[in-house]
Amino acid sequence: xxxxxxxxxxxxxxxxxxxxxxxxxxxxxxxxxxxxxxxxxxxxxxxxxxxxxxxxxxxxxxxxxxxxxxxxxxxxxxxxxxxxxxxxxxxxxxxxxxxxxxxxxxxxxxxxxxxxxxxxxxxxxxxxxxxxxxxxxxxxxxxxxxxxxxxxxxxxxxxxxxxxxxxxxxxxxxxxxxxxxxxxxxxxxxxxxxxxxxxxxxxxxxxxxxxxxxxxxxxxxxxxxxxxxxxxxxxxxxxxxxxxxxxxxxxxxxxxxxxxxxxxxxxxxxxxxxxxxxxxxxxxxxxxxxxxxxxxxxxxxxxxxxxxxxx
Amino acid sequence: xxxxxxxxxxxxxxxxxxxxxxxxxxxxxxxxxxxxxxxxxxxxxxxxxxxxxxxxxxxxxxxxxxxxxxxxxxxxxxxxxxxxxxxxxxxxxxxxxxxxxxxxxxxxxxxxxxxxxxxxxxxxxxxxxxxxxxxxxxxxxxxxxxxxxxxxxxxxxxxxxxxxxxxxxxxxxxxxxxxxxxxxxxxxxxxxxxxxxxxxxxxxxxxxxxxxxxxxxxxxxxxxxxxxxxxxxxxxxxxxxxxxxxxxxx
Amino acid sequence: xxxxxxxxxxxxxxxxxxxxxxxxxxxxxxxxxxxxxxxxxxxxxxxxxxxxxxxxxxxxxxxxxxxxxxxxxxxxxxxxxxxxxxxxxxxxxxxxxxxxxxxxxxxxxxxxxxxxxxxxxxxxxxxxxxxxxxxxxxxxxxxxxxxxxxxxxxxxxxxxxxxxxxxxxxxxxxxxxxxxxxxxxxxxxxxxxxxxxxxxxxxxxxxxxxxxxxxxxxxxxxxxxxxxxxxxxxxxxxxxxxxxxxxxxxxxxxxxxxxxxxxxxxxxxxxxxxxxxxxxxxxxxxxxxxxxxxxxxxxxxxxxxxxxxxxxxx
Numbered sequence: 012x013x014x015x016x017x018x019x020x021x022x023x024x025x026x027x028x029x030x031x032x033x034x035x036x037x038x039x040x041x042x043x044x045x046x047x048x049x050x051x052x053x054x055x056x057x058x059x060x061x062x063x064x065x066x067x068x069x070x071x072x073x074x075x076x077x078x079x080x081x082x083x084x085x086x087x088x089x090x091x092x093x094x095x096x097x098x099x100x101x102x103x104x105x106x107x108x109x110x111x112x113x114x115x116x117x118x119x120x121x122x123x124x125x126x127x128x129x130x131x132x133x134x135x136x137x138x139x140x141x142x143x144x145x146x147x148x149x150x151x152x153x154x155x156x157x158x159x160x161x162x163x164x165x166x167x168x169x170x171x172x173x174x175x176x177x178x179x180x181x182x183x184x185x186x187x188x189x190x191x192x193x194x195x196x197x198x199x200x201x202x203x204x205x206x207x208x209x210x211x212x213x214x215x216x217x218x219x220x221x222x223x224x225x226x227x228x229x230x231x232x233x234x235x236x237x238x239x240x241x242x243x244x245x246x247x248x249x250x251x252x253x254x255x256x257x258x259x260x261x262x263x264x265x266x267x268x269x270x271x272x273x274x275x276x277x278x279x280x281x282x283x284x285x286x287x288x289x290x291x292x293x294x295x296x297x298x299x300x301x302x303x304x305x306x307x308x309x310x311x312x313x314x315x316x317x318x319x320x321x322x
Numbered sequence: 323x324x325x326x327x328x329x330x331x332x333x334x335x336x337x338x339x340x341x342x343x344x345x346x347x348x349x350x351x352x353x354x355x356x357x358x359x360x361x362x363x364x365x366x367x368x369x370x371x372x373x374x375x376x377x378x379x380x381x382x383x384x385x386x387x388x389x390x391x392x393x394x395x396x397x398x399x400x401x402x403x404x405x406x407x408x409x410x411x412x413x414x415x416x417x418x419x420x421x422x423x424x425x426x427x428x429x430x431x432x433x434x435x436x437x438x439x440x441x442x443x444x445x446x447x448x449x450x451x452x453x454x455x456x457x458x459x460x461x462x463x464x465x466x467x468x469x470x471x472x473x474x475x476x477x478x479x480x481x482x483x484x485x486x487x488x489x490x491x492x493x494x495x496x497x498x499x500x501x502x503x504x505x506x507x508x509x510x511x512x513x514x515x516x517x518x519x520x521x522x523x524x525x526x527x528x529x530x531x532x533x534x535x536x537x538x539x540x541x542x543x544x545x546x547x548x549x550x551x552x553x554x555x556x557x558x559x560x561x562x563x564x565x566x567x568x569x570x571x572x
Numbered sequence: 573x574x575x576x577x578x579x580x581x582x583x584x585x586x587x588x589x590x591x592x593x594x595x596x597x598x599x600x601x602x603x604x605x606x607x608x609x610x611x612x613x614x615x616x617x618x619x620x621x622x623x624x625x626x627x628x629x630x631x632x633x634x635x636x637x638x639x640x641x642x643x644x645x646x647x648x649x650x651x652x653x654x655x656x657x658x659x660x661x662x663x664x665x666x667x668x669x670x671x672x673x674x675x676x677x678x679x680x681x682x683x684x685x686x687x688x689x690x691x692x693x694x695x696x697x698x699x700x701x702x703x704x705x706x707x708x709x710x711x712x713x714x715x716x717x718x719x720x721x722x723x724x725x726x727x728x729x730x731x732x733x734x735x736x737x738x739x740x741x742x743x744x745x746x747x748x749x750x751x752x753x754x755x756x757x758x759x760x761x762x763x764x765x766x767x768x769x770x771x772x773x774x775x776x777x778x779x780x781x782x783x784x785x786x787x788x789x790x791x792x793x794x795x796x797x798x799x800x801x802x803x804x805x806x807x808x809x810x811x812x813x814x815x816x817x818x819x820x821x822x823x824x825x826x827x828x829x830x831x832x833x834x835x836x837x838x839x840x841x842x843x844x845x846x847x848x849x850x851x852x853x854x855x856x857x858x859x860x861x862x863x864x865x866x867x868x869x870x871x872x873x874x875x876x877x878x879x880x881x882x883x884x885x886x
Contacts, residue, residue: 054679056628112866118678119626123821123865126628130814130858138851251810255690258683266679295694299687303672310675373769399771411766413759424759427752428770432777438750484770 019289024161025168026288027281032172032242034280035180039235040253041260041272042183047228049204049267051221053110056125058232059254060132061101065233066249067140069093069240070147077149086149086241094237098230106225111218129254137247144244150175151241172242179238183231184273200224204267259302265315275313325384326351326488326520327403332371332381334364341367342378343544349488349522354511356531356552357524358565359541365524366408368541369490372522373405374398385488399428404486408493408524410477414466418457418476421465422448425483448483454513455479470497475506482513489514491523495530503527507534528556540565576746579829583742586832587735594731598724599843601731605799607832607839608734610819613792614831615745616785617820622749623778624761625677629685631812632669632692633662633786637793638803639696642709651730652717655794662790663783670782674775677764689808696805708804711797730798737795738832741788745828748784757781789816811854818857821864824871833872 044058072093073086081089109128113121154170191197202210203220211217236253260279264271279298286297305313325348332345341364349355357365370376372383377392384390390398413421419440424432426444452458455475460468465476474497481489494510495503511534514521525531531538532552540548540561547564548555555561590608594601613634620627640658648654673684696703703709715721716729748754756777759767767774797803806812815838823834846853864871 048679054683056683109862117624119621119624120865122626122628122679122682123817124862126814126817127858127861127865130811130854130861134852134855134858138855251690255683255687255810259687262680262683292695292698295698296691299691302687307672375769395768396771396773399769405769411763411769413766414762415758416755416762420755424752424755425770427756428767428772432752432756432772433780435751435753435780436744436747438747439752439755440750480766480770 020162021164021166022288023285024159024164024166026285027161028159028166028168028173029284029287030281031277032176032280033284034277035176036235036239036242037257037260037280038180038273038276039183039238040232041257041264041276042187042269043228043231043235044254044257045261045264045267045269045272046187046231047225048261050200050224051110051114052207053113053121053125054258055128055225055228056122056254057105057129057132057250058228059252059257060129060136060250061097061229061232062236062239062253062257063245063250064101064132064136065094065097065236066240066245067136067145067236068097068233069237070145070245071140072096073147073149073240083149083153086147086153090150090237090240091234094230094234097233097237098226101233102226102229103222105229106222110221110225114221129250133247133250136250140245142247144246146244148241176238176242179234180273184270187269196223256298259298263302263305263312265312268312268314271312271314324351325349326386327372327522328384329368329372330382330384332368332378332383334367334371334376334378340364340544342371342381345381345544345546347539347546347549349520351487351520352518353520353536354514354534355522356535356538357522357541358526358528358531358538359547360565363541364544365541366492367544369405369492369522369524372398372490373403399484399486402487403490404481404484404488405490406478406481406492406494408496410470410473410497412465412473412476412480415464417462417464418452418468419445419448419461421476421480422451422483425480429484451479451483454509456509471499471502471506474498478510482517482519485517486519488520488522491521493524493526495525495527503530504533532556575827576750579746579827580743582829583739583832586829586836587739590735590836598727601727602799603839603843604836605727605731605734606796607835608731608738609792609795609799610816610839611823611832611835612734612738612741612795613789614816614819614823614835615741615828616788617816618825618828618831619745619748619754619757619781619785620778621820621825622754622761623757623781625681625778626817627685627785627813628682628810628817629687629689629813630785630789630816631808631810632685632689633666633789634793634796634812634816635689635692635696635803635805635808636665637662637790638797638807639703639709639793640790641794641797642711642803645711645714649712649714650716650718651714651726651733651798654714654798655733655791658794658797659787659790662793663787666783666786666790667779670779670786674779674782686810686813689813690810693805693808693810696808703805706805708802711801711803714798727799730795734795737791741791742828742832749828753777753780814854814857818861821861822871824873824875826870826877827873830871830873833876837872 040062048054069090072089076085076089109124113124151169151171154175156167157170157173159166159168159173191201199215199220203215203217207217260272260275264275279301282297282301283294286293327349329345329347332342334342345368359365367376371378374393374395382389382391385401385403413424423439423444426447427439449458452461457475457479460472478491478494495507498506507530535552537550538552538555539546540555542564548558548561590604594604617627617630637658640661641654644654644657669688673681676684697705716726721729756767756772760774760778764774819834819838820831822838823830849856868875
């Protein structure tokens with residue numbers, strides 16, 4: 012065992028760092044998916060497409076900023092700006108035009124509608140940005156690398172992924188928790204999540220809360236995408252793999268669990284990157300193996316609570 | 323008469339609320355036992371425990387000599403205990419006739435993939451049952467198109483179609499129009515007596531209890547406060563004050 | 573006229589028209605074979621929809637059926653053996669996965685199916701030494717029940733098999749939906765707990781339908797593999813599953829003819845349109861899906877039967 016560790020220590024360390032970086036991104040998407048589901052009771056299958064569009068938009072804005080002669084540090088606010096734009100444009104559009112019509116429908120129809128939206132957005136993104144890989148790595152090179160000590164070894168890793176991404180994820184988690192617990196709007200959202208009927212009876216305008224929450228969730232997905240843009244080259248299909256992966260996180264954690272989603276994202280992110288390093292064929296399978304195993308033991312998810320239906 | 327269902331020391335609390343706080347009750351074969359008591363006293367909880375929907379935290383339930391505590395609803399039904407619901411649980415997209423046929427199929431063999439649900443034998447059996455409940459005129463109507471009283475009857479008819487030996491009914495007459503109530507209960511009692519079914523029913527209407535129950539159990543805060551023949555129990559001043567007063571005002 | 577009888581007559585009529593159309597040009601025969609195969613797979617989706625469940629991953633079983641043919645063809649090069657073999661593999665896979673997913677409903681049911689199909693897609697891509705990755709596997713020429721046929725005759729044989737299977741599965745699905753098992757699917761959709769209190773396991777009811785749907789999709793996959801003679805991981809991609817759901821809703825979930833009407837309409841339009849609007853194909857499908865859901869919920873079958881109902885009423 013010690014021998015193995017000595018040989019593979021740096022590799023394992025690298026895998027852990029990769030895992031943390033990807034967990035930060037997965038969390039950003041999963042938490043939005045969870046929040047939207049909690050409030051609207053609609054699972055947005057197109058949530059992954061918002062991630063993809065956020066990523067492409069960030070790359071475009073970043074490249075534009077560079078060509079306009081803005082300094083390299085401007086690429087960071089550019090990412091944020093792109094995500095906010097995507098959320099502000101697509102969020103209200105989708106909620107107003109589509110979701111608003113189906114809140115009272117059967118779950119199967121709600122799923123079908125967001126699935127149709129997913130089909131539309133996946134092609135829309137191909138039409139706008141084409142199928143050739145797009146890359147935008149300025150923010151990564153801007154921040155350089157940092158030496159991460161790991162046991163006896165020192166692993167140089169890029170600052171963007173190992174420091175900035177986790178920081179943003181933790182800030183999102185903390186910010187969200189504070190927002191939901193301490194602000195009036197946050198409490199209204201929680202009230203609608205816990206008991207929609209009681210909340211509406213007390214005079215809360217559920218439609219506004221839905222619009223707000225969906226837009227915010229879309230922004231989180233787009234931000235996840237925007238942050239991922241510098242770390243990978245963008246190709247069609249990331250929307251599909253993102254929704255499936257973030258659903259795996261949400262299902263494993265338990266629907267509606269926010270802190271739980273963070274831990275699960277970490278677990279699945281690290282699980283996957285360890286697989287990439289030591290058993291590359293299993294990379295895609297690992298997150299779902301974790302999900303299936305957890306669900307077999309705890310059908311309500313790791314942190315979920317069993318709801319007894321009233322009869 | 324021997325006990326068909328025997329509950330001993332049942333306890334169950336939700337948070338701090340004791341829905342069952344040491345329930346001992348024997349239901350005798352062939353009797354009609356009414357359960358009365360204020361809302362929140364744990365009447366429905368008792369039915370839920372006896373039918374396997376809730377598992378008591380302590381105590382045992384024995385049915386026909388075998389312990390059934392905490393067994394799943396499916397197994398308990400197959401042993402011969404059926405129930406009806408306070409809020410009718412119908413298959414809303416099916417017709418009344420199909421609802422009944424599904425209940426008959428559940429008893430007689432649902433895993434037959436080729437012969438139609440509405441096969442002649444089951445259709446006939448269903449029609450007979452609906453006739454007795456006075457539901458034949460609405461047999462072809464969708465369950466979600468019925469009024470509350472009719473839904474309630476259909477809900478009970480489904481439970482009866484399972485041919486249980488013991489039937490637990492949660493407020494069988496709530497939702498039934500006051501003018502029809504006595505007639506409905508009379509029909510129900512006749513059907514059950516004919517089939518030799520033992521019945522336990524939660525009831526708020528003291529006239530119904532007085533007229534149709536062999537015994538009445540008074541529930542209060544998760545306990546049985548009184549148990550005996552209706553004439554005796556309902557005459558008890560404490561019961562009159564705590565239960566009947568509440569029920570009359572409700 | 574009762575619904576099953578009307579469907580039977582219409583079904584035979586459509587079958588006759590399909591034979592005539594297939595005679596017209598060779599590519600029509602090809603397109604219609606694929607349409608019939610997809611119709612069979614969609615029939616399975618229909619059973620699940622009856623229970624209020626939608627699977628976003630049923631292309632998994634189509635792919636399993638198709639790859640079974642491709643893997644087994646070198647050792648058993650006969651279509652008459654490969655078809656039941658492929659159906660068997662898909663059925664077993666359906667039983668295994670069904671044991672897991674039948675515990676879940678709605679969102680979880682739909683998304684778990686999607687996730688599993690995507691896992692299978694990635695495995696087909698990654699295990700190159702077995703599957704030849706995205707290149708896919710060519711299916712060698714096959715015999716049919718021991719007879720060596722020329723290409724055109726073989727194609728006709730596959731077309732005829734697809735047609736017969738479509739009719740047989742259609743008739744079976746009709747009987748199934750009217751049987752206690754089928755009606756219990758509708759009961760899962762509206763009041764699942766009541767089934768428990770009647771002594772029936774909703775999970776087993778759903779599992780049975782799920783296994784049937786996997787078998788049908790497996791047959792469809794085998795037919796596709798025998799028609800296209802080439803299988804690729806794309807068979808299992810989410811877009812393929814989306815296509816099946818799309819056809820189910822387009823055709824209409826009301827009757828067993830819907831899936832076939834939907835599949836024929838879909839494949840015919842695709843032949844003309846997909847080449848010119850290839851980049852926007854999913855987008856168009858999504859938009860039509862939205863329109864059907866929001867404005868014509870019965871799909872093609874719903875429109876047809878409403879018209880027929882009006883005619884009969886007048």
